[in-house]
Each structure stands twice: as C-alpha cells, then as structure tokens.
Amino acid sequence: MIENRRQVRTDGTGNADILETAAQCFMEQGFSATSIDDVARRLGATKGRIYHYYSSKTDLFFDVHREGLERLFQAVEPVMGIEGSGVVRLRAMLTAHAMAMMTNAAFEAVVVQGVHMHRMAxxxxxxxxxLDDLIAIRRRFEGLFKQVLQEGVDDGSIRNIDISISAKAMLGAINWxxxxxxxxxxxTEMDRQMLAERIVTTQIDGVRS
Amino acid sequence: MIENRRQVRTDGTGNADILETAAQCFMEQGFSATSIDDVARRLGATKGRIYHYYSSKTDLFFDVHREGLERLFQAVEPVMGIEGSGVVRLRAMLTAHAMAMMTNAAFEAVVVQGVHMHRMAxxxxxxxxxLDDLIAIRRRFEGLFKQVLQEGVDDGSIRNIDISISAKAMLGAINWxxxxxxxxxxxTEMDRQMLAERIVTTQIDGVRS
Incomplete structure (x- = not known):
C-alpha cells in the first residue's frame, strides 16, 4: 500500500472519474497531445471542475501515474504472503502483476509513459x-519482487541468479x-488469465531450480 | 536492413551529427520538452542548419527513431545466420540486441519513447x-525473433511455446x-557483455528444451 497518498473518492463526488477519463486520454493521445480541455470534454464536465482538483495537466498526469502504481501494489501485495516457496509466490505475484497491467491498461500505460517523463528537465x-515520490514508489514495487526472488534463492526454489537484473528483466517482460x-x-477474464500465464511461465522457467 | 531509408552521411557534412545530438536531447528531456533550439545550441550550429534537413521537431524525432531501429537491425541480422540450432541463434540475437540497446542508449530511448508517440492523434x-512505416519496421524486427523461435521449435531446441507472446515478452525484458x-x-565493453548475458540467459532458459 502506498502511504500518505491523496484520498481517491469513488462515490462520484470526488476525482475518481476525472482520473479514469484522464487515463484514457493520456493512453490514446500521449501526454503532450492531451489538454485539460480534452479531459473535460470527454468527461462532460467543466474545466473548472478539473482545476478544482488539479492545478495543471502535469499534476493530473502525476495523479494518474500514482493511481496506476497503487493498483499494481493492490494486485501484487496480497498474493505475496500466500503459502509456498519463493518460486511459487513469485509466480503468483508476476501473474497478478500481468493481470493488473491488462485490467488497468489505461492507468498502466501512463505508468510506463511516466518513466520517460522522469527525464523531463x-x-x-x-x-x-x-516525481521523486513516484520514483521511490516504483522502486518499492520492484523491491517486492527482489525480496521474493531472494527468498526463493535462499529456500532453493530459485537458481543462484543476479536478483536485481532478473527482477528488472522479468518486470520488463510484463510491463511491455x-x-x-x-x-x-x-x-474474457479467462483470456487475460491465459495470456498472463503464458508470459509468466517462461519467466519462471528461466529462474527456477 | 531497412529499405528505402534516407541516406545518413557520416562525413560530417550531412545530418549524422544532428541525429546524435537530437537523440541525446530527446533521451534526457523527452520529446515535449526538447526544442529545435536545444538541439542547435548543443550542437553549436544554427537552427537553419537543422531546418535544412528537417522541417519540424517531429520529423527529426522520427528520423532518430528510424536510425535507432536501423542500428538494431544492423546488430541482430548478421548473427541470425550463424551456424547452430534455433536456440543457439536466438541466444546470439538476443545478446546482440541487448548490446545494441546499451551501446546506442540515446537512440534506443527514442525508439522506446516512440512507441508512445504512435498514439498521438x-x-x-x-x-x-x-509512423506507419516505423511501425512496419518494428514489426519486421520482431518478426526476425519469431522466425528463429519457430525454427528452434521445429528443430527441437526450443519448447513448444506460444511464439508470438514469447517473442514480445523476451523483447520486453531486453527493451526495458x-x-x-x-x-x-x-x-567497459566487457561489463556490458556480462549484463547482456545475464539478462539473456534467464530468457533462454525459459524457452529451451
């Protein structure tokens, strides 16, 4: 769970629908071609309503990015604690991550686009x-996978690989x-599950003992 | 090799140094925060010199993208034809691809950023x-890996996996x-080679028979 994050209200009176619509716009058009006007028009709201929550397009983009990361944590953290060896838990985490990437495609496209935004001067x-905050959250997310990879090496279910490089490569395979x-x-949900399992199986077979 | 591409002259009188400098600017600042002015200033050239070759920042970005893709082809195609089973050739291709991603980091950052540009309306x-042209080149690049994956399945050196999904996941692990x-x-070159081999080994172990 991400600490100290802004509260997203889902009762329709808050900014949750702004985030959903903004995520769609950013995914389809990219950051630079999206305007606050586009988001307002698609939402059927006034620009004033959006500016009530966000003082700029960049702030809106960052909050979509933060929500995208939050959804990844919500998907992966619960399965991290299941019973089983390191490799069993790693498989469950990677599958949950792949499912979250597909289920929240718009938000996660912004998370991936956001990586490049980090380079904006x-x-x-x-x-x-x-940005520093988002980078720290991203690093914490990668840290979950490194931790379970290490636990797998320790319990003998994962080969003695370079933890940091393997975590980045696996996350890359899924983030792609x-x-x-x-x-x-x-x-259907079943189609997505099958796709997730196909990606994850070759990643797991690459590191298991 | 990419057919019908613009000739890049490397004798210092053409646009090769413009492309190098633009790639650096786009990598560090991203597309939207980079201006033709930034590129000219960094190159120590006039804006006029850049406009002689490129009518807009977008055209310049596209040509950096095209050059980045060309360098990937130049790295991967020669090793595609080495002696050996599918899995041996696949390993050589993935390693060459990872090395090219690192050696041409600025150009390849633009190739990856460019993926998002494809969504600009x-x-x-x-x-x-x-854009259609660049997307076709990218697809042809992925096609090289699918072809060798299929040859590996046929010669028994690679397991009976989903070729298309595996190619995308492997390329994702490296493109990341x-x-x-x-x-x-x-x-050093040796450091890069070691990093490339670590990434590629787990990808290969995930698909080999």
Missing amino acids: ATTPDQRRT LSVWYRPASDE | ATTPDQRRT LSVWYRPASDE
Missing part, C-alpha cells in the same frame, strides 16, 4: 518532489504489455 | 505515413534496459 520544485496489448472486444 | 498525413540502464562512467 523543465518541472517546478513541487513537481520534482512528486502496455506497449503491445490491446483488449479484444469479446475478451 | 494530432499528426499530419505525411507524419502518419512515416532503455528504462533503467545508465552507463557507468568507467564501464
């Missing part, structure tokens, strides 16, 4: 603090979904 | 044709380098 001190995956119109 | 008809890899100041 021109940001205010406030935005730089937010945000580049190529587009849900088919008749796609 | 607002482009001219000319730019849309260029562009998100986290930064060359250390004292880094």
Whole structure:
C-alpha cells in the first residue's frame, strides 16, 4: 500500500472519474497531445471542475501515474504472503502483476509513459518532489519482487541468479504489455488469465531450480 | 536492413551529427520538452542548419527513431545466420540486441519513447505515413525473433511455446534496459557483455528444451 497518498473518492463526488477519463486520454493521445480541455470534454464536465482538483495537466498526469502504481501494489501485495516457496509466490505475484497491467491498461500505460517523463528537465520544485515520490514508489514495487526472488534463492526454489537484473528483466517482460496489448472486444477474464500465464511461465522457467 | 531509408552521411557534412545530438536531447528531456533550439545550441550550429534537413521537431524525432531501429537491425541480422540450432541463434540475437540497446542508449530511448508517440492523434498525413512505416519496421524486427523461435521449435531446441507472446515478452525484458540502464562512467565493453548475458540467459532458459 502506498502511504500518505491523496484520498481517491469513488462515490462520484470526488476525482475518481476525472482520473479514469484522464487515463484514457493520456493512453490514446500521449501526454503532450492531451489538454485539460480534452479531459473535460470527454468527461462532460467543466474545466473548472478539473482545476478544482488539479492545478495543471502535469499534476493530473502525476495523479494518474500514482493511481496506476497503487493498483499494481493492490494486485501484487496480497498474493505475496500466500503459502509456498519463493518460486511459487513469485509466480503468483508476476501473474497478478500481468493481470493488473491488462485490467488497468489505461492507468498502466501512463505508468510506463511516466518513466520517460522522469527525464523531463523543465518541472517546478513541487513537481520534482512528486516525481521523486513516484520514483521511490516504483522502486518499492520492484523491491517486492527482489525480496521474493531472494527468498526463493535462499529456500532453493530459485537458481543462484543476479536478483536485481532478473527482477528488472522479468518486470520488463510484463510491463511491455502496455506497449503491445490491446483488449479484444469479446475478451474474457479467462483470456487475460491465459495470456498472463503464458508470459509468466517462461519467466519462471528461466529462474527456477 | 531497412529499405528505402534516407541516406545518413557520416562525413560530417550531412545530418549524422544532428541525429546524435537530437537523440541525446530527446533521451534526457523527452520529446515535449526538447526544442529545435536545444538541439542547435548543443550542437553549436544554427537552427537553419537543422531546418535544412528537417522541417519540424517531429520529423527529426522520427528520423532518430528510424536510425535507432536501423542500428538494431544492423546488430541482430548478421548473427541470425550463424551456424547452430534455433536456440543457439536466438541466444546470439538476443545478446546482440541487448548490446545494441546499451551501446546506442540515446537512440534506443527514442525508439522506446516512440512507441508512445504512435498514439498521438494530432499528426499530419505525411507524419502518419512515416509512423506507419516505423511501425512496419518494428514489426519486421520482431518478426526476425519469431522466425528463429519457430525454427528452434521445429528443430527441437526450443519448447513448444506460444511464439508470438514469447517473442514480445523476451523483447520486453531486453527493451526495458532503455528504462533503467545508465552507463557507468568507467564501464567497459566487457561489463556490458556480462549484463547482456545475464539478462539473456534467464530468457533462454525459459524457452529451451
């Protein structure tokens, strides 16, 4: 769970629907081609309503990014504590991560786009603090996988590999979904589950003892 | 090799140094925060010199993207034809790809950023044709890996896996380098080779028979 995060209210009176709509716009058009106007128009709201919550497009982008990371934590943390060896828990975590990447495709596209935003030179001190915060959350997420990889090496279920490089490569294999995956119109939860398992199986077979 | 591509002259009188400098700017600042002015200033050239070759920042970005893809082809195609089973050739191709991602870090960051640019709605008809062209080149690159994966399945050196999903996951694991890899100041070719082999070994172990 991400600590000290802004409360997202889902009762329709808060900013949850702004985030959903903004995520869609950013996914489809990218950051630079999206305006606050686009988000307001698609939401059927006034620009004023959005500016009530966000003082700039960058702040809105950051909050979508934060929500995308939060959803990844919510998917992965619960399965981290299941019974089983390191490799069993790692498989469950990677599968949950892949499912979350597909289920929240718009939010997770922003998380991946956001990686490049980190390189933008021109940001205010406030935005730089937010970026540092997001980078720290991202690092904590990677840390969950490193921890379980290490536990797997310790309990003998995972080979003696380079933990840090393996975690990055595995997460890359799954995060790449945000580049190529587009849900088919008749796609079911089962289809997504099968896709997740296919990706995860080769990643797990690459590290298991 | 990419057919019909613009000739890049490397004799200092052409646009090769513009591309190098632009790649650096795009990598460090991202597309939206980079201006033609930034590129000219860093290159110690006039804006006019850049506009002689490129009519807009988007065109310049596309040509950096194209050069980045060309360098990946140049790295991977020669080793595709070495002696050996499918899995042996796949390993050599993935290693060459990982090395190219690191050696040409600035160009390849643009290739990865460019994936998101594909989603930008607002482009001219000319730019849309260029985008379609880049997407086709990218697909052809993925096709090289699918071909050798299939040959490995046929010769028994690779398990009977889903070729398309496996190719995307493997390329994702390697392309993710562009998100986290930064060359250390004292880094050698040997360091890069070791990093490439660590990433590739777990990918290969995940699919080999």
